[in-house]
Amino acid sequence: MKIVYSDKHAVHDPQTFFVRGVKQRSAEQPERAIRLLAAAQGAGHEVIAAKVHGMGPAAAVHTPDYLDFLQIAALEWVKLANASAEVVPNVHPARYPATYPKALAGRAGWHQVDLACPIGPGTWEAALAASEVATTAADLVLGGAREAYALCRPPGHHAYADMAGGFCFLNNTAVAAQRLRGRHPRVAILDVDVHHGNGTQGIFYERPDVLTVSIHADPAHYYPYYWGHAHEVGAGAGQGFNLNLPLPVGSGDEPWLAAGEAALTRIGQFAPEALVIALGLDASESDPLQGLKVTGAGFHSMARKIATLGLPTVLVQEGGYLSDDLGRNLVQFLSGFDAGR
Structure with a gap:
């Protein structure tokens, strides 16, 4: 399988992450991509x-x-009095109708939904490169390859059309799907990250041409909390084209693979011409975020099942954080996919 990669990811090295009010270094570190490669x-x-x-x-x-903000945020932030090294907002517009502000601090709160997406001097360059990784992989598939793996970093599936969050800035999975839509009338996305792909869902929520399916830890108790529930099925023309399959936190291989069967059944009904897999390896039993308990064998089995669809497929790297099993789980998934072909 062809692996698309850019070393520009390394210029994004976020230092700010808050867990229950405690500041620590982000789990989304450059070493992730180095180990996967x-x-x-x-x-x-x-x-x-x-x-x-x-x-x-x-x-x-x-x-x-949003794209304008991402390009100028870090450059303009450091000009503010007593500014931090990274763009970290302290005010957000919440759930009520609001007006787009001119002040950079206000724009930051508008476009950054949480404290897990600080913007540093290299963030825009790395995020743009990740979107180019996803685009290159999609073009390989459009050019006749059966599959291609986009080793994207930073990840993307929490990024909405106008909002960053959860380590994500540009939605690489959505970029790949939209690229495939240029030729294929129907494209499906299957997200197997431990976290719901809320940004991807949001981008396609009112569209019937892109089916979004996500298997993830139950957001009633796990990030992103507010999105990813089973009752979210799409809206308007997109009603019925979004499927969420939340699992109890701590679920292992058996329920995860059963959810995979349900996902593949829905994808088969949709009859897409191409597929994007949002490949989060953070569902692993050894991942530091500890949302699900999937084994290496589980990743292999899931990939093998997906491959039986026989669709042109772009695999886009999403989550998966530093553990001894990170690289091994990627190899298990890729080998399972090859076996299923």
């Missing part, structure tokens, strides 16, 4: 560089105001 290379997969695409693919799923 080494594992893929060690398993014999071919690594190719991402091509330059600029902002076009990201602009297809994100708003102009």
